Amino acid sequence: MTTIAEDSPHARLIRKLETITVLNRDDRDAIAALPLRAKSFEENQDLVRQGDRPSECCLLVEGFVCRYKVLGEGQRQIMSFHLPGDIPDLQSLHLKVMDHGLGALTPVTVAFIPHEAMEEITRSRPTIAAAFWRDTLIDAAVFREWLAGVGRRSAHQRIAHLICELCTRLKALGLIDNPSFQLMVTQAEVADALGLSSVHVNRVLQDLRRDGLIAIQGRVLKILDWEGLKEAGDFDSEYLHLRHDPS
Amino acid sequence: MTTIAEDSPHARLIRKLETITVLNRDDRDAIAALPLRAKSFEENQDLVRQGDRPSECCLLVEGFVCRYKVLGEGQRQIMSFHLPGDIPDLQSLHLKVMDHGLGALTPVTVAFIPHEAMEEITRSRPTIAAAFWRDTLIDAAVFREWLAGVGRRSAHQRIAHLICELCTRLKALGLIDNPSFQLMVTQAEVADALGLSSVHVNRVLQDLRRDGLIAIQGRVLKILDWEGLKEAGDFDSEYLHLRHDPS
């Protein structure tokens, strides 16, 4: 069995996959043997651009990234946020042309994994192939939930929902334990994720503070009333299909 | 080689998969050997309900279905429309609990395929496994496009975009050849898909008619100006990841 550091790229990926599936020792060893090419990006850089035809997948090791599209009139829609351990362009294994970009929300380090290595591991280890497929299916489930939110929920609900989602996912990865976390996104980015204007996001956040649901001190968001926030956001973590609900 | 009728369930599935991938004769034979259990549903019936734990996948043979969620306050969000040949709950192979329902938009016939048979075919035929994975990835790409639309596009753009999408997918399947098709959805359903009210959908459809982009005669929608409609909807079929763009 290979020994790997707690916060190594391989360990990140294993930890992420173990939030959604069960791996045995051989699976973990196979992942630990995956060849990686590390790279850093600055805030606001693109890891991958719309239209690219990547030959590698990028495993997020440190920092946060988002998927986004830029539409005809220059408006941006963010379609998901990704945390360490995620492979946000896993779909590029089977969809050759990127239909969206991946942007760094913070300074970021990623590990690129050649497509051939990914294909090889899915061939040799069916459990891992299933885990990867499942991961992309969960991505899709999150898109559906966001779609429902943007389509049918109020601005207050959407924002509360997003905070609940991020907190739940961070907890599942063991990146936070108490219900407060470093906000990695600006209000403008929240707006682009939720189909709102940044002005309105600002006002709603103030409402949520006034209602005693959250507090914001500097860059840190603290959830004061988890149950209240869940209720305000109509949040139910089922769509994340986690192995254990961390709340 | 097995011979199968043009409009048999197996043929539908093969035709659908061939819009997004390449199959060889062995692949087609393997699909043609899949065990099926046919069933009919009436309009508005649920094929699968949110919370279900299906043990079969349902292959749509005839008619149209949608995925949808019902949110806290009883509002409905439709997340996709599905055409013959689609397996709209393919994700249930790896996500055991349905996080949304599947509803019949018209009278429908489906063919249920046991999960074991699906697992067996993915084990024995990697090409088909890849095709299935790719299909779910394209579903996800469509969710992303819809998310971008609902988040950032105007009502006019969203409606024009949806019409373009449906027409493109119907053409890809060879279900229509000219740019007019039987509208399988009510205006209320379009509204629930696009995050609008049915009143507003009605008004926008009238605008599109006034602008000479479409015509509606009874249940049939005819596209009068494909280029104009594409432009009005900011439509680019790339996100559908079709093998051949049928437009």
Add this chain to the structure above:
DNA sequence: CGTGTTATTGACCAACATCAAACTTAGTGG
């Protein structure tokens, strides 16, 4: 024909957008 569903219209309204300016905060360099 009647009956239920769908489409259409009008009047009115609310949520959220836009614009523009001021204020904070966190870095940066002297």
Add this chain to the structure above:
DNA sequence: CCACTAAGTTTGATGTTGGTCAATAACACG
């Protein structure tokens, strides 16, 4: 350590898209 700067946040005033409600018209089907 402090001024300077750029990014992000906050505020106010005003505008617009699209929602709601309610009534009527058009179909479709038995």
